[in-house]
Amino acid sequence: MSNKLTLLLMIFLICLMILFIYVYLSDDTPKETTWEFHEDIEAAGWNLDALEQARRYYESINSTAVMVIYEGKVLLSWGEVTEPTNAHSVRKSFLSALFGIELEKGTFHLEETLSDFGINDHTPLTDIEKSAYLADLLRSSSGVYLPAGEESWGMRRARPTRGTHLPGTYYYYNNWDFNVLGTIYNEGTDSDLFEDFYEQIARPIGMEDFELSHTEYKYENRRSQHPSYLFRMSARDFARFGQLYLQEGEWEGEQIIPKEWIERSTSHHASVPNNTLFDYGYLWWVATESPFHDLQMYSAVGRYGQSIDIIPALDLVFVNRVNSNSWMFPFTRSSVNDLQRLQLLQLIIDAKRSDS
Template sequence: MVVRKKRKLLLLAGIINLLVLSLIGCKNSSTQVESTTWEYHRNPDEVGWSFDKLKKAKDYYDSIGSTAAMAIYDGKVLFEWGDVTKKSNVHSVRKSFLSALLGIYVQEGTIHLEETLNELGISDNVTLTMLEENATIADLLTSRSGIYLRAGEESLLMRWNRPERESYVPGSQFHYNNWDFNVLGTIFNNKTNSDLFEEFNERIAIPIGMEDYVLEDSIYKYELKRSMHPSYLFRMSARDMARFGLLFLQDGQWAGQQLIPKDWISESTSVQTPVPTSIEYGYGYMWWVADAKPFNELGLYSAIGRYGQSIDIIPEANLVFVHRVNSDRLINRTVNHVNDKKRLTLLEKVLDAHIGD
């Protein structure tokens, strides 16, 4: 009888402890990850963020199919929702990773934005026309090459909406086009005589202390019936994506080192071309750049991937926001994927919680 009573007391104490831990986690708006070098804000209210409004943002996050989110304010974790250590496909966020690497080699003089595909010797399963060969690296970076060929990692919508060849002169018309982005991977490897994954690992991932990403999380995906140029795919956790975002928020600096040229950060995240199909964004060098209120006033620019992946950088709020939907699960690709409208609504709710320091 005494033993049974003691077990009941221990069970009750365990339940109370769990409730206390739950309340602490709610108070910090985060579930802190063990074994991490990230620093945390212990109390959002003390650094100018409303706990109640962050809770409302979390409620919305829970309702839309998100699987992880993380915010970095003033260099420290403001909150973590979901499993921020789980790695999954970042989809088109990969393009902003390559943009950062290209910036390093543009500054070093190895890569020149005005170089044409003719000068670079770029072709594909079909021969490029003389008009298409006039496209430059800058045209590819801004998705204005005017080259409308089959490419790897294309969605059905991208295939359906592909214009006829030579519909536009290179540099004259934005059309989101995976051919441009995949060819940039080929150009990078050819011009640097290196491998973009190894370069990303050595130049960015290791210096900024990514905790989950390893070189084996990156692969080339060949779809040779479509194109000879492979897609370059990354699997990454939310907390490592947040480090990449913080690197850009810090103008390319990390621990006193200038990893990405500051001028490239500014140029690549500025609107280089309008995007007729978007009411929120223009396009930079493989970055989406807010060009309409309210986000343009905050300096928002984003790396965006399919199904709801994003790294949103908001300089005026000193904030990096990462959003994830684990697309490894079929239901998340078909039912629970988060479109830009929902993701930006969530971001607005997060920013609404900023009440000032």
């Protein structure tokens, strides 16, 4: 046997050992929770057979956790709901909440420009690019098309040629905008967005698994001087954040996020080319097609199938997670696409309708 083949075999055996330890020797002790649960799902108006059909579909796709909160209580909880995993682009909706708090204080104004904030990058911005408003960045329409951290191959390929669109005139899902918003927040508040999220949102609403050690600034200086701000969070803490929005920013008598900002940020602000399901708000996705538009749904969505879908018309929060933490993720599990996620959500909604 060649040395190369022997090395590959050893690597394979080590990987199997790591997987064995992770699956079989991890602590499976159930964690306590302050969430209330519906004790009688049928009495709450849901059809058990239809929910079982939804569960079978859930088990046929690659989701690793699902939670549904109905009327403020847990209706169902499937999979590893306490595991803090990469939130991916759901992080952007977390930052939207922080901006809402600071906009009400007067720390920022939507009409302030990149020039006002003193923003630049390795490649200097033009005067036209510097004229982009804060509102343009929040709706991913800055017109600045420079390399950015956490920018996927597909995003790089789709990035428009620099200077092809004026600020505020064209939507492009742009990590440069999103990362610069993190820089603007930290410099404008003279604070840290992770600490502010923890103190102003996570603690007041009782997130049970989130810790500051689950956050990270990712610097990719070859691309941009503006780092990505990454969160790891559990499904049940995703659900807390969704419930906070469903309650219009209020939690146990305290207004955590301004009600006006929640309404404004989850409304249509940019049309998304080639997307028949959603338009874009201020770092939130807004449903445009029936039945979800009719249910007033808006969503925080991340790569591989992460989502917090908020449905005010049903008093419901739906959370879907795909655990991508492991470096083995691309080899052991694939993503859940939007159509699969929404099909699962539709099956759950149908379970309510069929029993009404």
